[in-house]
Amino acid sequence: MASRPHTPRRLRRTLLAALVTASVAVPTAGAARPAAVPAPAPAPLGPLAPATAATLAARYAATTDAIRAAERTAADYGDRTRAAALHAMADRTRHFLSFDGRDGGRSAEVVGDLARAERIAVLVPGSDTALDSRRFRTGAVALQRELGDRAAVVAWLGYRTPATASAAALTPGRAAEAAPELSGFITELRAAKSTARLALLCHSYGSVVCATAAPGLPVDDIVLYGSPGTGAGSAADLHTDATVWAGRGGSDWIACVPHISVPLPFGELGFGTDPLAPEFGARAFDAGPGGHSDYLLPGSVPLRNLARIVEGRDPADA
Template sequence: MGLGFWKRRGRRTLIAAALTTTIVAGTAGWASGHEQRPLTGPPPGTASWRADGTLGRQLPDPETATPARMASFFRGLSAAEQHRLAARHPSVVGNLDGAPTSLRYEANGLALRAEHARARADAQDTALTPQSRAAARALAERCADLLTPGRRVLAFDPRGRGQVAEVYGDLRTARHVSVVVPGSDIDLTSFDRTKEVYGTPAGMAKSLYTAAHGRTAVVAWVGYTTPVGLGPDAATGRLAEAGAPRLTRFVQGLTASGAPEPAVFCHSYGSVVCGLAASRLPASDLVVLGSPGLRADSVSDLHTRARVWAARDDSDWISRVPHVELLGMGHGADPTDPAFGARRVPAERAKGHTGYFAPGTDSLRAFTDIATGATS
């Protein structure tokens, strides 16, 4: 091997070492992160679902049945049978990819009311610690917010830091559908926070839905455990590897329920999730913004039929993250590099890491065209 090879390898090793030091030590502006335990497996209440024999036959297993199989199962039920299952197993049906959209809304309403009542009781339980009662009060308030009339909750799971998916528009009649996948620090309590609103999935989804004048239904999806801060979880693919199958099932569930293949918008660490899911994701477009990398060296490495787009504005701090993947650290090539092969989204008017969906930006205008099929 020549001297050039060893020089290139040495540079990559030095970059990886610097990246590791930056993350672990929390230097160079990186915040300290806390290791998260990813939420995996079937929906809560699955054991009761598996034991249910009220229909006279075994119900399909939420853990192993495909979304297409679930969609077929529900099509074979009467309306009364569907509603009965939703009432008996709201936490399962509400999170069951492939179940009818309206039935999932109904089931999640029931699950939210039950969780709201439980949390309110815990908030008044003097046997619990003050911290536990405060957490219960916060959860009760969160459930009350989600129960506001007009909100369409397509998924709800209070376990861990909590997960949720909310729909803007009508999935049942939409000619176009978009899904927003968030990055770090997003969970049940923060997915629609008012601070840095365009960095939240709800803020991004609402902005896109408004800009498109209702020509696309948009789903704000918080269905995986995101990193907290910018520590080791954000620099490795561990949480993305756990989240990718969940995103795949969710999108497969949308299409199995009759929705068109969506445009999937992936912000920051969410793009790592999307990159790992890409080969199995039934999507028309894959749009990454503020991406640290997709764990791929090029578009061809993603093995996707979707058109791949990439956006990054000059003021986004993500540009200072080394685009390498070595010894499990980093997420690989820069998707905005022409050599990667993605279509470039203009983002000159976007500001910072969370400004891509801000009204009036060229990036939002381009996203709207992608979401509504106005691009070639």
């Protein structure tokens, strides 16, 4: 007899069992991670505020020096792939507000003219994003082009992202580590650009990071897309004055992840309420028919709508 295809209920049970099975690996997941390529500690950075052309030039020069130092260390270590990636990052056309090559690497890259920007989007990525992740930077470039002049996009990689196929991606631990870093960065950016419209765009596991950092964060919008949940039961639980948005592509596999929150000895498993559920209370926007990695594709529905939100306009066809 031919087997029946999985019903949504059976699929949810299967995924739930997989989540619980994966949770057993949490205490040992860190031990399996390969050692990061060594890098020197970056020099302390000068103040960013106000974000004039002169202060930004000084900041960009300091971070480029740090990237080049990390490149030399990676080359001496024998990791040509990492050295090549760092060499590309040190190109004079690229600009970073922060960089630290240790522990896998942290960075905040600016696309556009931040000194003149009246609208700023900060991208917070999800799982499997690293210093050499081309898709992350490509998405930032596409968004800035959609926004045009007087807009800047900051690709913020300020935390050690979990691997998609890992137990760390199912629990809030990495988000708890990242949230103070994101909060500090946004606070500094707001002080430097006090009159600019500032939006926080949070993809996948990045939405857990943003939700954890959200209380009191000085941003105008928090956008959750491709989100597995946030760990909060509702937008009100984020304790933010920002407008909270949610969107998900029609082919995004994240829709199949059960929206559960199971207490375990080491913490919670899962992230609770679906941000698109009416009871969560976010404003929904049309994220098109695409998949989990398609939100910032040039010409796409979600890219256009994300740009409209950053600009302070209503998205189309929400």
